[in-house]
Amino acid sequence: MKSRIEKLEKLSRQLEPVRREREMLQRLALNYSNQFLDEQAAAPAYTPYEKEMVNALLDDDIPEEGVPPEDVVKIFGDNVVPPGLNLTSGRHFGYIPGGGLSSSAVGDYLAAVTNRYAGVYSSSPGAVALETRMVNWLAELFGYPKTSGGYLASGGSHANLTAIVTARDSKQLKAVDFPKAVVYLTAQTHHCVARALNIAGLAECKRHYIEMDDQFRMVSEKLNEAISGDLNRGFIPWLVVASAGSTDAGAIDPIADIAKVADAHKIWFHVDAAYGGFFMLTESGKRLLEGIEKSDSLVVDPHKGLFLPYGSGALLIKDSKKLAYTHRFEASYMNDTRVEAGMYSPAEISPELSKHFRAVRMWLPLKIHGVSAFRAALDEKLLLAGYLWEKLNEMDQIETGPKPQLSVVMFRWNPDEDESVNDRLNKKLHQLLLEDGRVFLSTTQIEGRFYFRAAILSARTHLGETDTLLSVLKEKAEELKKNLKYGARSYSNPS
Ligand SMILES: Cc1ncc(COP(=O)(O)O)c(C=O)c1O
Incomplete structure (x- = not known):
């Protein structure tokens, strides 16, 4: 029995890597994390995906014998993280963001x-x-x-x-x-x-x-x-x-x-x-x-x-x-x-x-x-929401919701007199924003009407990110108008 235990111990000790092996894995993870964080300023806020490609993870092999850690971190970085919403991005304005502090990850x-x-x-x-x-x-x-x-x-x-x-x-x-x-x-x-x-x-x-x-x-x-x-x-x-x-x-x-x-x-x-x-x-x-x-x-x-x-x-x-x-x-x-x-x-x-x-x-x-850094960031988000609301009010054909009490700004685009046409155009605009991926907005219905919501609460959202939201929004609304030959009312049934 003892020799069998010793044999199993040898195998089970693979689960307790020695310092050199630990450091190698830690370095891999650290390199990946730092690269990921460095890229956030330019990374998409949303990456469209093919369901079939993502769901291939369901067939990911769980091996009987271990594989090199580089391969595993690569699957994580290439296949797991990119598709969909980038919740780490400062241009994520959907739902309620937060961002995820890197110091907290260390914790x-x-x-x-x-x-x-x-x-x-x-x-x-x-x-x-x-x-x-x-x-x-x-x-x-x-x-x-x-x-x-x-x-x-x-x-x-x-x-x-x-x-x-x-x-x-x-x-x-x-x-x-x-x-x-x-x-x-x-x-x-x-x-x-x-x-x-x-x-x-x-x-x-x-x-x-x-x-x-x-x-x-x-x-x-x-x-x-x-x-x-x-x-x-x-x-x-x-x-x-x-x-x-x-x-x-x-x-x-x-x-x-x-x-x-x-x-x-x-x-x-x-x-x-x-x-x-x-x-x-x-x-x-x-x-x-x-x-x-x-x-x-x-x-x-x-x-x-x-x-x-x-x-x-x-x-x-x-x-x-x-x-x-x-x-x-x-x-x-x-x-x-x-x-x-x-x-x-x-x-x-x-x-x-x-x-x-x-x-x-x-x-x-x-x-x-220190608490003061959090206080400053929260004050900043409140002001950014007020800033965004004012800028949206200056834009043609944009209807804003109430002045934000906190940091959520509601708005919709009203290029037409017909509410249902506007609803469809807003949905189309949302689709274009998703395909573009530079900013992410989520949407809601209030009393049956479509609204975009820009929630400003990511630690990484500052003035630059807010201005990007405004410019991408303008650009995509213009593009949609052009594509739909706005003015000839030929967009009344956009598909
Ligand atoms: C007001 C409010 N309550 C509750 C929740 C649910 O919280 P969680 O997503 O952390 O479960 C949310 C999430 O956005 C929220 O905004």
């Missing part, structure tokens, strides 16, 4: 190498303390008290789900109550909230959509009326979700007013600040988010406003005991881990147990760049 590397067990204090007290420090820093930023708590999640969808489940338990809703339970939100609320309700077993729960003003913000008086009306009809109002930066329009609901209504009716007040939350670091953001400290829970995404790589969300709950109650568990093999730590372990207050050592990707950039 991830250190986290993975040391592989600390970030879920449990007794195993990795340093890792848990670091995550708790990040959560406490967020709590201080948003004016939450010392009794608050939370954890670093994979993103806003995950964090919103946990907030909803905690609110459900805190309000002691039982399955029998669900058909009468009511959640208040708006048509601008991110879809992950409705999905979280479904996942949380609350699919039957009534969703009461509250009217918005002309800037897509919830009207708090209407919320009050809706709650009173529902109470009179025997329903159970239990949760209101405000957006602090809606994805479509960047709208911020009147947080302080909603807090008063929620408090008066004793319903849970949750703020989805996944996109807008980090603007709290700026003076104007602080004013816009006034009252956020009155919420019972909030979600903020470091992979948006702190420019971290994807996979970084955060949940804060004002009363951390509620989070612990929802995530309570019994497991004999975990009894040794119950130590008096002076802080919760993430495994006690979140759905994860063996958890990614996520704090390092946030802590390292905050430490080495």
Whole structure:
């Protein structure tokens, strides 16, 4: 048996390369990363792709014997990374960008190498303390008290789900109550909230959509009326979700007013600040988010406003005991881990147990760049959005949405009098922009009308990138007009 073990050890030790081999692989990865980052200033924001070529990865051979690392990094660089949206580009204006700081990637590397067990204090007290420090820093930023708590999640969808489940338990809703339970939100609320309700077993729960003003913000008086009306009809109002930066329009609901209504009716007040939350670091953001400290829970995404790589969300709950109650568990093999730590372990207050050592990707950039660099970048993005909105207003045939409250600018191109023709032309223009690839914009429908959205939140978006967006937009609209013989109305059915 011993000789067999020794034989296997020889083979299994391939998994622990010696320093020279490690350095070779690290050098390969570093060379690739630095080349990739150096190219970003000129790299496309979007690369059109053939599905068949991308899906060939499904047949990628997983070899019985290892292959040279150069070959593997080449597949990654040639086939995996290029197709589709380049989320690292400063000319990525779609959805909600962030960019991904290279310093954060180094944090991830250190986290993975040391592989600390970030879920449990007794195993990795340093890792848990670091995550708790990040959560406490967020709590201080948003004016939450010392009794608050939370954890670093994979993103806003995950964090919103946990907030909803905690609110459900805190309000002691039982399955029998669900058909009468009511959640208040708006048509601008991110879809992950409705999905979280479904996942949380609350699919039957009534969703009461509250009217918005002309800037897509919830009207708090209407919320009050809706709650009173529902109470009179025997329903159970239990949760209101405000957006602090809606994805479509960047709208911020009147947080302080909603807090008063929620408090008066004793319903849970949750703020989805996944996109807008980090603007709290700026003076104007602080004013816009006034009252956020009155919420019972909030979600903020470091992979948006702190420019971290994807996979970084955060949940804060004002009363951390509620989070612990929802995530309570019994497991004999975990009894040794119950130590008096002076802080919760993430495994006690979140759905994860063996958890990614996520704090390092946030802590390292905050430490080495300092908060002032993030504040400046966020102020810059707010100003860039105002600049873009003004420039778009100066352009012929461009209709802009409301003046941006944060950093999302909505607009559409109206070269014709016929709305449906314009809708089709805007879609065609979007297609041309995708084929060109210098800039990436995503689109949305507001009350049935097509809009482009330019979301400015990549760390790499500056004045130059914003000007490129404007010039590419002009160029492609002109090209489309020419191709469609604009003026002769021959574009009325573009295909
Ligand atoms: C306002 C808002 N909430 C929630 C989410 C979902 O967050 P994630 O993509 O991190 O799951 C997003 C994503 O863009 C968002 O903008």
